[in-house]
Amino acid sequence: MKMTTAAIGGLLLALTLNPLAGRAATVDFEDLAPGTIVSEVFSSAPESIGPIGVFGVNPQAAGLNAAVIFDSAAPNGDPCGGGLDLDLGTPNEAFGGPGVGDAGASNTEALGNLLIVNEACGLGGASVDRPNDADNPDSPISFDFSAIGPVTINSLSLIDVEAAEAPATVELFDAGGGLLADFVLPQTGDNGVIRNSPLGPTPDVTFMVVTLGGSGAIDELDFDLEPPVCSLGDFVFLDENEDGIQDPLDLAIADVKLNLT
Known part of the structure; x- marks a missing residue:
């Protein structure tokens, strides 16, 4: 934080400002271990901005994150018996990676960690031994920026949202719950x-919901911190x-x- 001061006779007036305001930030999930059940994230280096609250909903595991x-x-074994989850592998096998799928021409580089809505049978503990994305028609992941926000949401990167499934949707809300954009x-x-x-x-965002229409995962989320709205009162007194x-x-x-300087 930056402290801006102004001397007024024998008084000292101080205003605290956030030096990160206006900065671009990316959440890429690389600082978390595979299998982690994620309740909050921070932006990647050089500034660790957060916390940003996270909660994923699998309709088959009500109440569990x-x-x-x-x-x-x-890509590892599926605890529910479905085999290896190779369609979330990066890069695609055509580019030397573990990924398999007929749309792999766009999957040209290693993306590292992804955020998924996990299958129900792997949930319930502190972490998931062998993560695998759920194949549900309605799997929302929410992001709560209230601890740092509001923010301006810029873009989202996704993998494996299959053509046979419903497309992913994004809803952006302000601090009062009003829908800003979808x-x-x-x-x-x-x-x-x-x-x-x-x-x-989209500016003024405090809450974001990404709904996957089936399988799929989030790779990165890009946003900007918004400058705070500051005001000074109109009465100065000597606090004896x-x-x-x-x-x-x-x-x-x-x-x-x-x-102010």
């Missing part, structure tokens, strides 16, 4: 990737007893000049 980290470099994102195809799908940019309260005997000071 199903937001889980998946390592796309090492988007339907392009389907990526099996093992396909879409990078930086634009979401406006230094209690921070305007007492009846505290004298007003007229014609004060304030310089």
Whole structure:
């Protein structure tokens, strides 16, 4: 935090500002271990901005947080018996990676960790041993920016939103719960990737819901911190007893000049 001060006779007036305001930030999930059930995230280096609350809903596991980290470099066994989850592998096998799928031409580089809505049978503990994305028609992941927001949402990167399933949607809300904007994102195809799908940019966002229409995962979320709205009061007084309260005997000071630097 940056402290800006102005001297007024024997007084010192201070205003605290956030030096990160206006900065672009990316959440890429790389600081979390695969299998982690994610309740909050921070932006990646150089600034760790957060916390941003996270909750994933699997309709087959009511009440449990199903937001889980998946390592796309090492697709593992499905605890529900479905085999390896190769359609979330990156890059596609045509580019030397573990990914398999007929839309893999767009999956050209290693993406590292992804955020998925996990299958119900792997949930219930502190982490998931072998993460695998759920194949449900309605699997929302919410992001709560109230601890740092509001923010401007810029874009979202997705993988494996298959053509046979409903497209992913994004809803952006303000602090009062009002809908600011909603988007339907392009389907990526099996093992396909879409990078930086634009979401406006949309300012004043406090709450975001990404709903996957079936399988699929989030790779990155890009946003900007918004400058705070600051105001100064119109009454300056000499706080004789230094209690921070305007007492009846505290004298007003007229014609004060304030310089912010």
